[in-house]
Every structure is written in C-alpha cells, then in structure tokens.
Amino acid sequence: MNDLPRSGCPINLTLExxxxxxxxxxxxxxxxxxxxxxxxxxxxxxxxxxxxxxxxRLKRLMAGGFLTREDDPSHKQKAIYSLTEKTIxxxxxxxxMAAWGRRHTAVSRPLAIRAKLLEEGxxxxxxxxxxxLRATHLMKQAATTDAFAxxxxxxxxxxxxxx
Amino acid sequence: MNDLPRSGCPINLTLExxxxxxxxxxxxxxxxxxxxxxxxxxxxxxxxxxxxxxxxRLKRLMAGGFLTREDDPSHKQKAIYSLTEKTIxxxxxxxxMAAWGRRHTAVSRPLAIRAKLLEEGxxxxxxxxxxxLRATHLMKQAATTDAFAxxxxxxxxxxxxxx
DNA sequence: AATATCTGATTGCATTATGCAATCAGTATC
DNA sequence: GATACTGATTGCATAATGCAATCAGATATT
Numbered sequence: 001m002n003d004l005p006r007s008g009c010p011i012n013l014t015l016e017x018x019x020x021x022x023x024x025x026x027x028x029x030x031x032x033x034x035x036x037x038x039x040x041x042x043x044x045x046x047x048x049x050x051x052x053x054x055x056x057r058l059k060r061l062m063a064g065g066f067l068t069r070e071d072d073p074s075h076k077q078k079a080i081y082s083l084t085e086k087t088i089x090x091x092x093x094x095x096x097m098a099a100w101g102r103r104h105t106a107v108s109r110p111l112a113i114r115a116k117l118l119e120e121g122x123x124x125x126x127x128x129x130x131x132x133l134r135a136t137h138l139m140k141q142a143a144t145t146d147a148f149a150x151x152x153x154x155x156x157x158x159x160x161x162x163x
Numbered sequence: 164m165n166d167l168p169r170s171g172c173p174i175n176l177t178l179e180x181x182x183x184x185x186x187x188x189x190x191x192x193x194x195x196x197x198x199x200x201x202x203x204x205x206x207x208x209x210x211x212x213x214x215x216x217x218x219x220r221l222k223r224l225m226a227g228g229f230l231t232r233e234d235d236p237s238h239k240q241k242a243i244y245s246l247t248e249k250t251i252x253x254x255x256x257x258x259x260m261a262a263w264g265r266r267h268t269a270v271s272r273p274l275a276i277r278a279k280l281l282e283e284g285x286x287x288x289x290x291x292x293x294x295x296l297r298a299t300h301l302m303k304q305a306a307t308t309d310a311f312a313x314x315x316x317x318x319x320x321x322x323x324x325x326x
Numbered sequence: 327a328a329t330a331t332c333t334g335a336t337t338g339c340a341t342t343a344t345g346c347a348a349t350c351a352g353t354a355t356c
Numbered sequence: 357g358a359t360a361c362t363g364a365t366t367g368c369a370t371a372a373t374g375c376a377a378t379c380a381g382a383t384a385t386t
Contacts, residue, residue: 010275
C-alpha cells in the first residue's frame with residue numbers, strides 16, 4: 001500500500017497520510033463524536049460511510065499508528081478503537097479546517113456553532129480538549145470531559161433551537 | 164462533478180473541497196513557491212504532478228473559486244493563475260498541516276526549517292504572509308514580500324548547509 | 327523562411343480507489 | 357433454537373488517478 005513518499009515536504013506528507021475522503025472523517029467522529037466501536041462509526045456517521053471503506057480505513061489508520069485497537073470485555077467480537085498521541089495532535093489541524101469551512105462553505109447551523117466555539121476557544125481550548133482525549137484514550141481512566149461537554153452542549157442547544 | 168455534499172459539517176465540507184492528493188499541493192506551490200504559470204507548476208513541482216492531473220485541478224480550483232486566471236501579456240498562450248481571498252485564508256490550515264507533519268512524519272531538513280519558521284512565527288507571521296499574498300494576487304501591484312522572503316531565505320540557507 | 331522550442335493543455339489506456347449491496351461466521355440475547 | 361448484533365469480507369460497477377504520447381498555436385533562433 002505504502003510506496004515511497006512523493007516528497008519530504010511536511011504538507012505533502014500530511015496529505016499523503018490523511019488526504020483522502022474518509023480518514024479524517026473517522027478521526028473526527030472518534031474525537032468529537034466519542035465513537036469507539038466499528039458499529040458506532042458505521043451507523044452514526046453523518047456522511048454514511050460504507051462498511052468496506054470503514055474497515056479499510058480503520059486498518060490503514062492502525063497501520064499508520066493513528067489508532068490502536070483493543071478487545072472489548074463486554075463482547076468477544078467487539079473492539080474498542082483508541083486515539084494515539086499523534087492523532088490527538090491533529091486537533092489544531094481539525095480546528096483550522098473547521099474554521100475555514102465555517103467561513104467558506106455552506107455549513108449547517110448546528111455544526112457551525114461547534115466550529116465557532118472551537119475557533120473562539122483557540123489554542124487554550126484545544127489544549128484542554130487534547131488533555132481530555134489523552135485521559136480517555138491513552139490512560140484509560142475516567143476523565144473529566146469539560147471541553148468535550150461544552151462543545152456537545154452547544155451543539156445540542158443549537159439543535160433544540162431549530163426544533 | 165459536484166453532487167450534493169455528504170453533510171453540512173465544516174470539516175467534511177473542507178475535505179470535500181480540498182481533500183484529494185493534489186489540490187493542496189498546487190495551492191501550496193502557488194503560495195510558498197510563487198508559481199503562477201502552468202509550466203512552472205508542472206515542472207518545478209517536488210512531487211511530479213502529471214500534466215493531465217494539473218490541468219484538471221486548475222480547472223476544478225477555478226470552478227470552486229480558489230483560483231482565477233488571466234492572460235499573460237508576454238505570451239498569447241500564457242496564463243497567470245492568482246489566488247482568491249478564500250484560498251489565501253488557507254494559510255493557517257497549511258501552517259497547521261506543516262506543523263503536524265514536521266512532528267509526525269519523516270520530513271526532509273530543508274523543508275522542515277520552513278515549516279518550523281512558519282510555526283514559530285505563529286498567527287502574526289501568517290497574517291503578514293497573507294497580506295503579502297493579497298497584495299500580489301488580488302491588488303496586482305508590486306508587493307513587499309518580507310515574510311515570503313524570510314521563509315525562502317531560511318530554506319535556501321538550509322539547502323546550502325547541506326551542500 | 328524554416329526550424330526548434332515553449333505555451334497550456336488533451337487523448338488513450340492501464341491501474342487503483344471508491345461505493346453499493348449482499349453476505350459471512352462468530353457471539354449474545356430471548 | 358430463532359433472532360439480532362459483532363466486526364468485518366466479497367463481488368461487481370463506477371470513478372479517480374497516473375503515465376506516456378501527442379496536440380496546435382505562439383515565440384525564438386538561425
């Protein structure tokens with residue numbers, strides 16, 4: 001699958017690692033949607049990812065060191081996917097994408113408000129979110145999830161306004 | 164070419180607009196490499212883009228409002244490609260990609276130093292660079308290009324050290 | 327005036343990625 | 357024992373990508 005990189009440019013290498021139509025969607029859902037299982041990623045995806053594509057991307061992301069996989073004790077066939085540190089460090093990149101998208105694409109309102117909060121919170125909020133993700137995904141302990149909850153609350157508040 | 168978006172998520176929409184293996188490479192070369200012509204983009208590309216892909220991407224980027232095209236007075240078949248404001252606003256996103264790539268991929272040294280400068284300069288340097296790009300691409304006047312020159316000088320200094 | 331070179335592309339063809347629908351074999355639930 | 361849920365895989369069609377060759381008009385060279 002992986003040949004030699006086209007160049008040693010950091011932008012190019014980032015693009016080669018994540019520049020397809022689905023990898024960042026999966027990562028986004030794990031980070032902001034707190035999805036940890038295959039079935040959650042498959043059925044609760046806004047974009048409707050196909051099962052074979054999801055399986056392929058999970059495989060690739062694990063091979064690339066973006067995700068790790070453990071057995072879920074509750075079900076012998078169930079797996080839990082966790083973020084690695086390098087994936088957690090994509091938060092600023094996702095924030096930049098969200099900020100640009102909010103300005104220059106036709107985003108839907110409930111999703112825009114989350115992007116707005118993420119942008120206005122700036123590096124300080126990103127750092128908090130990243131620490132929470134580290135606690136959840138790397139240390140495997142109950143974490144305080146203030147930043148996540150804040151983003152989630154804002155999103156749900158926006159949803160209920162439109163209802 | 165463009166169907167309905169898969170979702171209204173800003174990250175997804177950004178990905179749908181630019182999430183392929185070449186669009187951002189072309190934009191990067193125009194922004195940081197100051198390429199303005201088809202032939203420059205084709206032959207001076209680190210990654211070796213194919214001519215048909217380049218032609219397709221230029222077409223798509225123009226259709227998407229990322230680039231504009233004018234005739235070059237020096238040659239009746241020559242075209243000059245310019246950035247639009249929304250493309251200039253990708254600078255922070257490219258900076259985030261470069262910063263992540265520098266930490267987590269095997270970047271080459273001369274290209275890494277440019278990414279380092281871009282990261283350390285932070286939003287202040289990005290703003291300067293963006294203003295220079297506006298002057299060059301939007302106002303069509305001779306612009307002071309300090310930030311660009313700084314990045315270029317650092318890159319060349321690094322190159323000559325390795326020689 | 328002929329030739330060569332440079333301009334921004336396009337064409338043909340092979341390979342690869344993506345997408346949809348159906349299916350799979352274990353596991354758990356009822 | 358039937359049903360549903362688990363993380364996938366398979367078959368097949370369509371779309372994107374990549375390489376090499378080629379194009380015609382414009383300019384430069386001799």
